[in-house]
Amino acid sequence: MQKVVAVLGGGIGGLSACHHLSKSPNVSKIVLLERSGRCGGWLSSIRRDDGAVFEQGPRGVRPAGAVGRNTLNMVSELGLESEILPVTKDHVASKNRFLYVKGQLHKMPSGPGGVVRTIPPFSRPIIQSVLKEILIRKGTEEDESVHAFVSRRLGSELANIAIDSLCRGVFAGDSRQLSVRSCFPLLYEAERSRGSIVLGMLMGSGKSTEGPVESVFLSFLHYATIFTHCSLPSQHTLIESRFYSNFCVFFFKPELASVLPPAAQPLLEELRAIALVTVAVVNLEYEGFILPVTGFGHLVPSSEDPGLLGVVYDSVPFPQHNRSGGLTTRLTVMMGGAWFEQTFGHPDSVTKQTLLDRATQAVTSHLGVNSQPVWSYVGLLKNCIPQYHLGHWKRLEKMRQYISNHNLPLTLAGASYDGVSVNDVIFSGRTAAEGLIGKT
Ligand SMILES: Cc1cc2nc3c(=O)[nH]c(=O)nc-3n(C[C@H](O)[C@H](O)[C@H](O)COP(=O)(O)OP(=O)(O)OC[C@H]3O[C@@H](n4cnc5c(N)ncnc54)[C@H](O)[C@@H]3O)c2cc1C
Numbered sequence: 308m309q310k311v312v313a314v315l316g317g318g319i320g321g322l323s324a325c326h327h328l329s330k331s332p333n334v335s336k337i338v339l340l341e342r343s344g345r346c347g348g349w350l351s352s353i354r355r356d357d358g359a360v361f362e363q364g365p366r367g368v369r370p371a372g373a374v375g376r377n378t379l380n381m382v383s384e385l386g387l388e389s390e391i392l393p394v395t396k397d398h399v400a401s402k403n404r405f406l407y408v409k410g411q412l413h414k415m416p417s418g419p420g421g422v423v424r425t426i427p428p429f430s431r432p433i434i435q436s437v438l439k440e441i442l443i444r445k446g447t448e449e450d451e452s453v454h455a456f457v458s459r460r461l462g463s464e465l466a467n468i469a470i471d472s473l474c475r476g477v478f479a480g481d482s483r484q485l486s487v488r489s490c491f492p493l494l495y496e497a498e499r500s501r502g503s504i505v506l507g508m509l510m511g512s513g514k515s516t517e518g519p520v521e522s523v524f525l526s527f528l529h530y531a532t533i534f535t536h537c538s539l540p541s542q543h544t545l546i547e548s549r550f551y552s553n554f555c556v557f558f559f560k561p562e563l564a565s566v567l568p569p570a571a572q573p574l575l576e577e578l579r580a581i582a583l584v585t586v587a588v589v590n591l592e593y594e595g596f597i598l599p600v601t602g603f604g605h606l607v608p609s610s611e612d613p614g615l616l617g618v619v620y621d622s623v624p625f626p627q628h629n630r631s632g633g634l635t636t637r638l639t640v641m642m643g644g645a646w647f648e649q650t651f652g653h654p655d656s657v658t659k660q661t662l663l664d665r666a667t668q669a670v671t672s673h674l675g676v677n678s679q680p681v682w683s684y685v686g687l688l689k690n691c692i693p694q695y696h697l698g699h700w701k702r703l704e705k706m707r708q709y710i711s712n713h714n715l716p717l718t719l720a721g722a723s724y725d726g727v728s729v730n731d732v733i734f735s736g737r738t739a740a741e742g743l744i745g746k747t
Pocket residue numbers: 315316317318319320321340341342343345346347348349350363364365366367368369538539540541557558559562563565586588688691692720721722723727728729730732
C-alpha cells in the first residue's frame with residue numbers, strides 16, 4: 308500500500324528522513340511540517356555580504372564509523388560534495404586541542420610521546436591510568452554517570468579534567484548527571500563485553516572505518532534550502548491527522564506535547580522528563596591574527612569556570628570563511644549549558660550585552676587578547692541540547708513500548724533520543740524512514 312507520511316520538524320533529522328522516504332516507490336506523498344520560517348533547526352549560519360560566515364549551531368561532523376559514512380553518502384546522493392570543507396588528520400585544527408586549567412592553556416596530550424610523559428594539567432602519564440584500567444573489575448550497574456564510570460576505571464583526575472570538559476564540549480552538560488550508557492555507548496559496551504575500555508577499544512579497532520579526513524564542514528545552509536517549508540499549527544493533533552499513514556517526529560518534547568492527544572499522557576510525561584539546556588553562542592571577529600596558539604579550540608572544565616564552556620577558533624579550521632581581504636580571526640565562545648541559570652539567571656532575563664561582555668572577557672583572560680572585537684553576534688539558543696541523564700535508556704524503552712502497545716502511528720527520532728551529533732541525527736532520520744518503508 309502506498310503511504311502518505313508526515314514528518315514533523317524540518318531540522319536535519321526531519322530532512323534526512325524526507326530524503327530517504329523520497330527514494331521509496333511505496334511513499335506517495337511526504338508532508339514536511341515545519342513551524343518556523345526556515346528549515347535546518349539548530350543548523351544556522353550567518354553569511355555576511357563580505358564573505359564572512361559564522362556558525363551559531365554546529366560547525367563540523369566527524370565522518371567516522373557507520374554514522375559518519377552515512378552522512379557522507381547522503382551528501383554525495385544530494386550532489387553536495389563540492390560544498391565540503393575538509394579538515395585533514397594532519398591539519399593543526401585536528402591535532403591541537405586545548406584545555407584551560409588553572410588560568411593556563413594546555414595542549415591535550417596526543418601521540419605515543421604525549422601518553423608516556425607527564426604533561427600538565429595532568430599529574431602523571433596517561434599510560435599509567437590506561438594500563439591500570441585493564442585490571443579494574445567490571446561494574447555491575449545498569450547505568451552510571453559518565454563521571455563515576457571514568458573515575459572508577461581511569462581515575463578521578465581524568466574524570467575531573469578531561470571527561471568533565473568533553474561532556475561540556477559535546478552536550479554542554481554535567482558529566483556527573485549524564486549517563487555513560489546513553490552518551491558514550493561504545494565505552495559502556497566495551498566494559499560490558501571485554502571487561503575494559505582499553506581492551507574493548509583495541510579488540511574493536513580492526514573494524515575501524517575512519518577515512519583520511521578527520522573532520523568536515525558542510526555548508527549547512529544548503530541542506531536547509533533543499534526542502535520547501537510549510538507550517539504546523541501548534542494545536543495540530545494526531546486525531547486531526549488521520550490522513551497520514553505514519554508520522555516521524557523530529558523535534559523536542561515540549562513541541563511534541565502539543566501534537567499528541569491527551570490519551571497519550573504517559574508518553575508525554577516521559578518526553579517531558581528529558582531535560583534540555585540553553586547555550587549562549589557568541590561569534591566574535593577580531594582584526595588580524597590574534598591567537599597565541601593554533602588548534603580547533605579550547606574547553607574549560609567546570610571546576611575552572613562553570614558558566615564558560617569553551618572557545619572555538621573558527622578561523623583555524625575554516626579560514627575560507629574569514630571575510631575577503633584583510634586578515635581577521637573568527638572565534639565562537641560557548642556559555643551556559645547545564646550551568647546557565649546559576650551563571651546568568653533565567654534565560655528570559657539575561658541581556659545580550661551581559662553575554663557579550665562575559666565572552667570578550669574570556670577571550671582576554673584565556674587568550675591574552677587585549678583588542679576589542681570589530682564585529683559580534685550574540686545568540687541565545689534556548690533548550691537546544693537534550694541531556695541524556697541517568698536512566699535515559701530505560702525511558703526510551705518505555706516510550707517505544709508505549710507507542711507499540713497503543714499502535715500509535717509514530718516514530719521518535721532526532722537529537723532527544725539516540726545521539727545528539729549531526730551524524731547521529733541524520734542516521735536516526737534514515738532509521739525512522741526505513742522503519743516505515745523498509746531499506747532504501
Ligand atoms: C550550539 C550547538 C552547537 C552544535 N555543534 C555541533 C557540532 O559541531 N557537531 C555536531 O555533530 N553536532 C553539533 N550540535 C548538535 C546538532 O546540531 C543537533 O543535535 C541537531 O542539529 C538536532 O537536529 P534535530 O533535527 O534533531 O532537531 P532540531 O534542529 O531542533 O530541529 C527540529 C525542528 O522542528 C521544528 N519544530 C518544533 N516544533 C514544531 C512544531 N510544533 N511544528 C512543526 N515544526 C516544529 C523546529 O522549528 C526545528 O526546525 C550542536 C548543537 C548546538 C545547539
